[in-house]
Amino acid sequence: MIQAVRLRKHYGRTKAVDDLSFIVKPGRVTGFLGPNGAGKSTTMRMILGLDTPTGGDVTIDGKHYTELKQPLRKVGALLDAKWVHPNRSARSHLKWMAVSNKIPVSRVDEVLEIVGLSEVAHKRAGGFSLGMAQRLGIAGALLGDPEVLLFDEPVNGLDPEGILWIRQFMHRLADEGRTVFVSSHLLSEMAQTAQDLIVIGKGQLIAQTTTEQFISDATQDHVRVRSPHAGKLREILAASATVTEDAVDGALVVHGIPAPQIGEIAAENQIVLHELSPQRGSLEEAFMQLTKESVEYHAH
Amino acid sequence: MTLLAVERIKLFSTRSPYWCTALALVLGVGLTAIIAGTTEKGQMSIGLTQFGSSQLALAVVLVMSALAVTTEYRFNTIRATFLAVPSRTSALVAKTVVVAFIAAALGEIIAFGSWGLAKVMSPTSDLAINTGAEWRHVAGVGLLYGIGAVLAIAVGILVRQTAGAVAILLVWTMLLEGLIGIIPKVGIKIQAWLPFQNANHFLALGGGNTAEQPGAGIDFKLSQWGSLAYFAGIAVALLVVALVVAKRRDA
Ligand SMILES: Nc1ncnc2c1ncn2[C@@H]1O[C@H](COP(=O)(O)OP(=O)(O)O)[C@@H](O)[C@H]1O
Ligand SMILES: [Mg+2]
Numbered sequence: 001m002i003q004a005v006r007l008r009k010h011y012g013r014t015k016a017v018d019d020l021s022f023i024v025k026p027g028r029v030t031g032f033l034g035p036n037g038a039g040k041s042t043t044m045r046m047i048l049g050l051d052t053p054t055g056g057d058v059t060i061d062g063k064h065y066t067e068l069k070q071p072l073r074k075v076g077a078l079l080d081a082k083w084v085h086p087n088r089s090a091r092s093h094l095k096w097m098a099v100s101n102k103i104p105v106s107r108v109d110e111v112l113e114i115v116g117l118s119e120v121a122h123k124r125a126g127g128f129s130l131g132m133a134q135r136l137g138i139a140g141a142l143l144g145d146p147e148v149l150l151f152d153e154p155v156n157g158l159d160p161e162g163i164l165w166i167r168q169f170m171h172r173l174a175d176e177g178r179t180v181f182v183s184s185h186l187l188s189e190m191a192q193t194a195q196d197l198i199v200i201g202k203g204q205l206i207a208q209t210t211t212e213q214f215i216s217d218a219t220q221d222h223v224r225v226r227s228p229h230a231g232k233l234r235e236i237l238a239a240s241a242t243v244t245e246d247a248v249d250g251a252l253v254v255h256g257i258p259a260p261q262i263g264e265i266a267a268e269n270q271i272v273l274h275e276l277s278p279q280r281g282s283l284e285e286a287f288m289q290l291t292k293e294s295v296e297y298h299a300h
Numbered sequence: 301m302t303l304l305a306v307e308r309i310k311l312f313s314t315r316s317p318y319w320c321t322a323l324a325l326v327l328g329v330g331l332t333a334i335i336a337g338t339t340e341k342g343q344m345s346i347g348l349t350q351f352g353s354s355q356l357a358l359a360v361v362l363v364m365s366a367l368a369v370t371t372e373y374r375f376n377t378i379r380a381t382f383l384a385v386p387s388r389t390s391a392l393v394a395k396t397v398v399v400a401f402i403a404a405a406l407g408e409i410i411a412f413g414s415w416g417l418a419k420v421m422s423p424t425s426d427l428a429i430n431t432g433a434e435w436r437h438v439a440g441v442g443l444l445y446g447i448g449a450v451l452a453i454a455v456g457i458l459v460r461q462t463a464g465a466v467a468i469l470l471v472w473t474m475l476l477e478g479l480i481g482i483i484p485k486v487g488i489k490i491q492a493w494l495p496f497q498n499a500n501h502f503l504a505l506g507g508g509n510t511a512e513q514p515g516a517g518i519d520f521k522l523s524q525w526g527s528l529a530y531f532a533g534i535a536v537a538l539l540v541v542a543l544v545v546a547k548r549r550d551a
Binding site for chain 1: 302303305306309310313314315316371375376377379380381382383384385386387548550551
C-alpha cells in the first residue's frame with residue numbers, strides 16, 4: 001500500500017504538489033491521472049525518495065522508500081526509460097542493479113526473457129528504440145520480483161503495438177496480486193488500463209474513485225443553453241446546478257438539471273431561450289473540463 | 301563489499317575509463333620517452349622520469365575520476381543508482397573508493413613504466429632507486445593519483461556536469477595554483493598552502509637539482525609527508541561537503 005498524507009512539493013514559487021493525500025491499494029492497477037504539469041512525476045519521485053517533500057509524508061507499507069533495505073525487492077519503478085548509460089549493454093545495466101540488491105544474476109536473464117530482449121542483451125542500450133528502452137526499463141522494475149510497481153507515463157511515444165503490450169503486461173502484474181501504480185495524462189488510456197483512479201490537477205487531488213465511477217460521473221449528461229438573458233438565467237440555475245460557460249460560443253453548460261426542467265424554469269422567469277439541447281460529453285472533454293475547473297478554482 | 305562490486309561493474313561496463321586509462325598511459329609514459337630520447341647520453345635522472353606521470357597524466361586521471369560521477373548525472377543513472385541504493389552516502393563513497401583505487405594502481409603503472417622505459421632508452425644514466433626520497437618520488441605517484449581522484453569526484457558531485465567539472469579541475473591544477481605565485485611577496489606564501497603544490501612538494505626529490513622541479517622556490521611549512529596528509533585532508537574535506545550536498549538536494 002502506498003499512502004500519501006498532505007504531500008507538498010514546492011519548487012520556488014511553483015507548487016508542483018499541493019496538499020495531496022491518497023492511498024494506492026494492493027492487488028489492483030491504480031491510474032494516476034492528470035494533465036501535463038499536474039505533478040504526477042514529482043509525486044512519484046517523492047514516493048521513491050529521489051525528491052524530498054516540502055511538507056507531508058509518503059510511505060510504502062508504512063515505511064519511507066529510503067528506509068527499505070533492498071528496495072528493488074519491494075518496489076520496482078520505471079520513471080524514465082532513458083535513465084540508462086547509452087554505452088552500457090542491457091545486460092550490464094541490469095547486472096549492477098541485481099548485484100546492488102543481492103538478487104541472483106540468473107534473474108537478469110529471466111527478466112530479459114520476460115520483456116523479450118534476450119536477443120539484444122549484449123547490445124548497447126543507446127542504440128535501442130524507445131519501445132526497446134521501455135522494455136528494458138520494465139525489466140529493471142521487475143528485477144527484484146517486487147510487490148509494488150510504479151510506472152510513469154509508460155506508453156508515451158510508443159506505437160500501438162507497444163501500447164497494447166504494456167497494457168496487457170500491467171494487467172498480468174495486477175492479476176498476480178501486485179500493486180500497480182501507473183500515471184498518464186490520457187483518460188482514454190487509463191480507462192482501458194486502470195481499475196482505480198487518482199485524478200490530480202495543479203498538484204491537488206480532484207478525485208479518488210474507481211475508474212467506472214469516474215467515467216460515469218465525468219460523462220454525465222449536461223445541457224447547452226443559449227439565451228439573450230444568459231446572466232440572469234445563470235444566476236437562477238446556479239442555485240441548484242453547476243453552470244459553466246462554453247469557451248467557444250459563450251453558451252451555458254448546465255450539469256445537474258435536465259433540459260425540460262430548465263425550459264420550465266426559464267418560462268417561469270420569462271427568459272427567452274435560443275437553444276436548449278441535451279448533450280452527452282465525451283470522456284476526454286469531461287476530463288479536460290474537470291481539470292480546467294481545478295485551474296480556474298486556483299485563479300480565484 | 302556489495303557496493304564496491306556494483307561500482308566496479310558500472311565503471312568497467314562503459315568505455316570512457318578504458319580511453320582515459322590508455323590516454324594517461326600514452327601521455328605519461330610518452331612524455332618520459334620524449335625526454336629520455338632528447339636528453340644527452342647518460343644525463344637522464346629519476347626526477348626527469350616522472351614529469352609525465354606527475355603533471356600530464358595526473359590531469360587525465362583527474363578528468364577520468366570526475367567523469368565517473370558526471371556521466372551518471374548526465375545520463376540520470378545516478379537516479380537509478382539512488383533507487384537501488386537509497387543511502388546516497390554509501391553509494392557515493394563506494395564509487396570514490398573504487399575510482400581512487402584504480403587511479404592509484406594506474407599511477408604506479410605509469411610511474412614505474414616511465415622509469416623502466418627511461419632505463420631501457422638511456423642505459424648509461426644512473427636511474428637506480430636507492431634512497432627513500434627516490435622511492436617516494438616514483439612510488440608516491442600512485443598515492444597522488446588516488447587522493448587526486450577523491451578530490452576530482454568531490455568536484456564532480458558538486459558541479460554535476462562534465463564540462464564544468466573538467467574546466468574547474470584543469471584550470472585549478474594547470475593554471476591557477478601556478479599563477480598565484482606571480483602575486484608579489486604573498487603569492488608564494490599562499491602557494492605553500494595550496495593542495496596541488498603540496499602534492500608536488502610530497503614528490504620533491506630534494507638535493508641538488510630542486511630548481512627543475514615543480515613547486516621550486518616555495519617555502520613549505522610542512523614536511524613532505526605532512527604535505528601529503530594536507531593534500532589528502534583537503535580532498536576528504538571536499539568529499540564530505542559533496543556528500544552532504546548530495547544527500548540534501550533532490551536527485
Ligand atoms: N526539478 C524541478 N524544478 C522546478 N520545477 C519543477 C521541477 N520538476 C517539476 N517542476 C514543475 O512542477 C510541475 C509539475 O511537474 P511534473 O511533476 O513533471 O508534472 P507531470 O508529471 O504531471 O506532467 C510543473 O509545473 C513543472 O514545471
Ligand atoms: Mg510527468
